[in-house]
Amino acid sequence: MITQQQLQLYVTQVSNQYFNRPFHHVARFNKRLKTTGGRYLLRTHDLEFNPKMIDLPEFEGIVKHELVHYHLHLQHKGFQHKDATFKQLLIEVGGSRYAPRLAQAQRHLWHYQCENKHQIMRQRRFLENNYRCGQCGAKIFFVGEVDNR
Known part of the structure; x- marks a missing residue:
């Protein structure tokens, strides 16, 4: 398990490497996320990630996906899933379109x-x-x- 500081450093490195842009906001874990890999917060520009998906091989793709939202929103371009600019940049950086499914919890x-x-x-x-x-x-x-x- 990685710490908040390690997550922040990792997101900053991915942003610099794949987007050639700095990441100036906060990246943190959110235990309440259940089915999604992460989310971009419009008001604060922070990124939240599901701690259950840290160990998955697709985690870098999840980080790239959230960074696509982040960078496009700050550039005042289409940052929603439906926008062509979002889809194009996601393909360019190799981000994942969907979060992988976790093992389903026991349901009553x-x-x-x-x-x-x-x-x-x-x-x-x-x-x-x-x-x-x-x-x-x-x-x-x-x-x-x-x-x-």
Whole structure:
């Protein structure tokens, strides 16, 4: 695992090497990022990265992707994914278009059943007193958690 200072130095080196431009803002980890590799903050111009993707071989591509947003925005050019300038610069520097998928976390499935034996599976629990069966309008009862392996 690398530290915040090492991340800052790494992002600065990648910026100088591939973009020939300095990186003057903050690069940091954000543990709350789940499915994305990183993000560019428009107001502060800082970059945040998912610490779970540090050890992946695609991490340099993620850094390049966020730096493309950073440099194009500071140059007042099209920095969004849909813009041609973004797509062109991303190809030139060899950045990744999408973040790689991480191993999926274990998900819970909650099993409910109505009075008329209709089966209802949900990813989130809910209070069954507040809802009725969508098929017949009968009361819903909680059955249990389903093993989702």
